[in-house]
Amino acid sequence: MAHITIPAAEAILDKEFTVLNKGFVRLVDYMGGDERIVQSARVSYGTGTKTVREDKGLINYLMKNLHTSPFEQVILTFHAKMPIFVARQWIRHRTARLNEISGRYSVMADEFYIPAKEDIRHQSTTNKQGRGEEVPPQLQKKVIEVLKRDQVSVYANYEEMIKDDVARELARINLPLSLYTQWYWQIDLHNLFHFLRLRMDHHAQKEIQVYGEVMAMMAKAVAPMAYEAFEEHILYGVRFSRGEVTAIREILAGKENPLKGKALEEFNQKITSKQDGS
Numbered sequence: 361m362a363h364i365t366i367p368a369a370e371a372i373l374d375k376e377f378t379v380l381n382k383g384f385v386r387l388v389d390y391m392g393g394d395e396r397i398v399q400s401a402r403v404s405y406g407t408g409t410k411t412v413r414e415d416k417g418l419i420n421y422l423m424k425n426l427h428t429s430p431f432e433q434v435i436l437t438f439h440a441k442m443p444i445f446v447a448r449q450w451i452r453h454r455t456a457r458l459n460e461i462s463g464r465y466s467v468m469a470d471e472f473y474i475p476a477k478e479d480i481r482h483q484s485t486t487n488k489q490g491r492g493e494e495v496p497p498q499l500q501k502k503v504i505e506v507l508k509r510d511q512v513s514v515y516a517n518y519e520e521m522i523k524d525d526v527a528r529e530l531a532r533i534n535l536p537l538s539l540y541t542q543w544y545w546q547i548d549l550h551n552l553f554h555f556l557r558l559r560m561d562h563h564a565q566k567e568i569q570v571y572g573e574v575m576a577m578m579a580k581a582v583a584p585m586a587y588e589a590f591e592e593h594i595l596y597g598v599r600f601s602r603g604e605v606t607a608i609r610e611i612l613a614g615k616e617n618p619l620k621g622k623a624l625e626e627f628n629q630k631i632t633s634k635q636d637g638s
């Protein structure tokens with residue numbers, strides 16, 4: 361079957377979904393969907409039309425058994441605008457194709473990220489790479505004022521250098537990580553699921569998680585059966601180590617859990633995690 365059109369994807373195509381204070385994600389285009397996944401999985405058998413139930417079963421089987429290549433037949437192109445510190449995390453995903461706005465060619469817009477008050481938190485005491493308790497309102501106010509003051513000052517200096525006809529590629533070098541950038545980003549569904557698993561996880565920084573959530577909604581519109589299988593086997597699945605499997609066996613046999621300390625803490629977290637979509 362040639363070009364596949366999916367009504368739920370058509371309904372959101374080209375619409376900007378706001379993320380953070382000034383960012384967005386827009387689904388520019390897509391190619392394929394659930395149908396394409398099953399067609400490409402069945403190509404070697406040349407079988408005829410199957411029922412929706414059989415298609416769903418096949419997609420579930422492919423995801424469960426890591427037969428990933430049929431998911432690579434589905435492509436999504438996004439236009440996204442995000443702070444540079446989010447882009448730096450995002451760009452680590454090497455399996456996408458992208459084009460970013462050039463600060464050598466264009467004058468960068470006066471657009472900066474300011475976190476929402478409730479997102480301003482103390483350093484976590486348990487996670488060196490994360491946030492912990494909420495800060496008091498006076499500190500929230502102070503942080504926002506400091507961020508804004510620096511942003512206004514650095515952008516005024518940038519504008520001055522642009523007015524003095526300094527090369528844009530030099531004038532921009534002091535612009536901060538909170539400045540917004542934007543890009544076109546194209547990826548196949550298999551690698552998008554990999555990105556979403558890592559970046560929607562609670563270990564990822566909140567500011568990239570929120571982009572992941574919007575892109576997950578878009579992926580679900582394009583390929584709902586594949587997305588459901590991704591939720592079932594990958595996103596809300598849990599991977600146990602050999603030691604943890606031994607512990608499960610011991611517990612099921614009515615014995616004491618052999619795990620101790622941090623290992624026990626991590627095991628309990630896996631078992632009791634609320635990240636199960638329910």
Ligand SMILES: Cc1cc2nc3c(=O)[nH]c(=O)nc-3n(C[C@H](O)[C@H](O)[C@H](O)COP(=O)(O)OP(=O)(O)OC[C@H]3O[C@@H](n4cnc5c(N)ncnc54)[C@H](O)[C@@H]3O)c2cc1C
Nearest residue numbers: 449452453454455456489551554555558559561563564565
């Ligand atoms: C919570 C979190 C914290 C992180 N903290 C840090 C940090 O402190 N410092 C830091 O530097 N990074 C950090 N990262 C980035 C992380 O190490 C990965 O670079 C990033 O998540 C991309 O993952 P990936 O390589 O699997 O993805 P992709 O680049 O999208 O690749 C997908 C898969 O394709 C394969 N692949 C792609 N390219 C190659 C290649 N050239 N050779 C072989 N296989 C390839 C791999 O199997 C890979 O898993 C962090 C990521 C997360 C999610």
